[in-house]
Amino acid sequence: MQHxxxxxxxxxxILFLLDWxxxxxxxxxAEWKWLKTKDPVYMDLAKAWSKGVAIFxxxxxxRGM
Numbered sequence: 001m002q003h004x005x006x007x008x009x010x011x012x013x014i015l016f017l018l019d020w021x022x023x024x025x026x027x028x029x030a031e032w033k034w035l036k037t038k039d040p041v042y043m044d045l046a047k048a049w050s051k052g053v054a055i056f057x058x059x060x061x062x063r064g065m
Contacts (some may be wrong), residue, residue, distance in 0.1 A: 009011045019056055023049055023053045023056060026049050026056050027046050027049035027050050027052075027053055028047060030042050030043075030045040030046040031043070031046040034046060
């Protein structure tokens with residue numbers, strides 16, 4: 001029986017993982033900036049990033065990561 005290499009699956013998983021952590025970092029940075037300046041633009045930015053974090057979290061968990 002020949003071994004099937006699942007390269008695309010693993011590389012996509014790593015990209016999702018890196019993107020998830022990147023989105024979480026930017027969401028936290030925007031919320032920290034909002035706490036310091038009270039500028040509503042930063043709160044809107046943090047809310048937008050939180051939607052991206054939620055999507056990538058759901059995709060990662062559905063893939064079993």
